[in-house]
Amino acid sequence: MSTDTGKSSTESEVSGLDYEETELKLGLPGGSRIAGSEPEKKRGFAETVDLSLAGEPRSRDPGDRSTDGLVSGAGKPPAAKAQVVGWPPVRSFRKNALKSCTYVKVAVDGAPYLRKVDLEIYGGYQQLLTALEDMFSCFTVRNYPNERRLVDPVNGTEYVPTYEDKDGDWMLVGDVPWKMFVASCKRLRLMKSSEAVNLAPRTPQGSTSAR
């Protein structure tokens, strides 16, 4: 049985979107990052890159699903198999239309401008918060038993990550499984803890896994 011919693409899924203003590197769903790849501006011929993830030889067995060493995903391990150009055969228009809804605005109480993040590139909550930490570089992540907060070390103000879901309700980040969160999150807001009193009540400790 013939094996893959070695042509793979990092960007065939996201061609057509222009990301110059964000510092985020594009990656495959699940968060693997390929150094040195450039986003294609339009659907056209994608740069072909032979992926060898985390130094492991590329799997030759079609059924194998080895975990990508770069990412610790939440729940299901992200795709380690090299993505092939043009497979599955879905037109860029459709891919982009469905994909674009994973970009959400991030607002921080007190900050003058917003940022945008693509939720799809993160494997889980921890990665998202780390990215937010990088983005609004004044924060550090403080871990509580069942939630994570971001703290501004300068004045000790605590920020609680919240999000608006599809129904328009403001929820605490971390309650639902990651994939469900990605599917329902419309925008993020880092709310000052002092204002976070009116959010939907948390489920009891230990009954919900944030990952």
Add this chain to the structure above:
Amino acid sequence: MRGERSDMSEDEDGGRGGAGGGDGAGDGGTDTPVPFSDQVLENVLENVLQFLSSPQDRNAASLVCLPWYRAEAQTRRELFIGNCYAVSPRRATERFRRIRAVVLKGKPRFADFNLVPNNWGAHFQPWVSAMAAAYPWLEKLCLKRMSVADSDLSLLAHSFPNFKELSLICCEGFSTAGLAVIAEKCRHLRVLDLIEDYLEGEEDETVDWVSRFPETTTSLESLGFDCVGSAVNFEALEALVARSPALRRLRVNHHVSVEQLCRLMARAPQLTHLGTGSFGSAAAPLLQGGGCSVVDLARTFAAFKSLVCLSGFRDVAPHCLPAIYPVCANLTSLNFSFANITAEELKPVIRHCHNLQNFWVLDAVRDEGLQAVAATCKDLRELRVFPLDPTEDSEGFVSNVGLVAISQGCRKLRSILYFCQQMTNAAVVTMSKNCQDLVVFRLCIMGRRRPDHRTGEPMDEGFGAIVKNCKKLRRLAISGLLTDKAFAYIGKYGKLVRTLSVAFAGDTDLGLRYVLEGCTQLQKLEIRDSPFGDSALLSGLHRYYNMRFVWMSSCKLSLRGCKEVAQRLPRLVVEVIRDRDEDDDDEGVQKLYMYRSLAGSRNDAPSFVEIL
């Protein structure tokens, strides 16, 4: 789905011949004077032949004898060119002198999946130049997979005073500036349909093309711009709709919110086709007052007595869906393929859609959603299930269960496109037995080379049953783990198959041989990542002149084999397309695209294309 021309596949309607079909009779027209009696004959002939509409009939008529050839050429009104490189614009315009409508197709279909490099070709420019000179009375133009520049659109707008209908499908190279010229200059425009095009410069300054339509009452019947990435001037759009009493089809893009949609709908209750744009709210949920509430939205829909086709739903807020209940019973066509909804959200909608014939949906609705479709939509003819997450390792939302349910509920099914992660032979066999009317069967098992997940066997028997039992089958796309046996079945039973798509399949050259020897009606063959080599390619020499094209990429072809084909078949254009990082000296051929042509090697081939 998006109008009559949306798929532009001729398989469903019985296929068409190309313009070159009757050309064997010679170049047409000598200069010796025609005797009077013959002239009478020709006049009579012309009067009769003008009623012939089908291209095959016309091609046949043109082959009878020279007077018939001339008469047919004079009376043909619609020109269909399935491959823009199969004939030169000059030759086409010299033979057919009174054309009013042109359909022109360019790039091979695999260009849609990034397999054809940018700037490969299919430029509209030489065609529009030739037509501008030859067909001043041109009314309709439909382009698919062509490279269209703003300057081409400008030439079009300035050259055809009676121009009425423009459809651009999967085209690229133009921008809102080009649209502006069309809007402004084509005063008799009835149709402007933009379907899955890729516009240039969407991130930069865009032109307000909607404002450029004539300020008087327009003759617009159809306006579709759901693929335009930039927002349009909404006030101008609303005003345009208000002064277009003939408007029946309107498809807006995702920048139009549901509140804005409400306003548009209020202006055009006579619409038959509506593309709803985002169908999501720009502001907080609609239930608050001010603007449209769900109740108001429902009332607006209820006023639409003629609505038969709904699409859009790009950012659908599920609580807005109930607003469409009033029209569901009349719908024949519903496109939910951009709506990320669950089975629970689909069920209350689909329950009302008794008359649905075309349904496009995302696999997010799962098998359960498909079961609901099967329970209600007894008249379904076409179903497409697209993947929400189009990657190989995504969670499989639909399976053999959904496929079987559809086959049991929708016995009149003619066309199916089904994306899944894995499948069973049993389910495919069941569909082959239940849906005997199938003309198009496209199963995409996204996991490459995946066997039947219950038995571990290849998917040969399933596809074999399809070609054997579905006696009207014209188009087939196969996937999953497949051996040469599957191809043997296709060659043996697929006698009507015109289009075949193969990916990651087969064992040896025998597979391709079976198909080339057995499928006598084969027109379009596209193969990728399958182990077929030169000897298989050479086994099809007797077929290639009867086909529109053959595409083979990432197979086992070599330059030697391809050169031999080119040598043996001088009227076949054999293109070897190279990737950027490929060695020029490499003996292996990564991408082969070959097609019959009366025009010889094209003179616009880029450097990465070698014509053998």
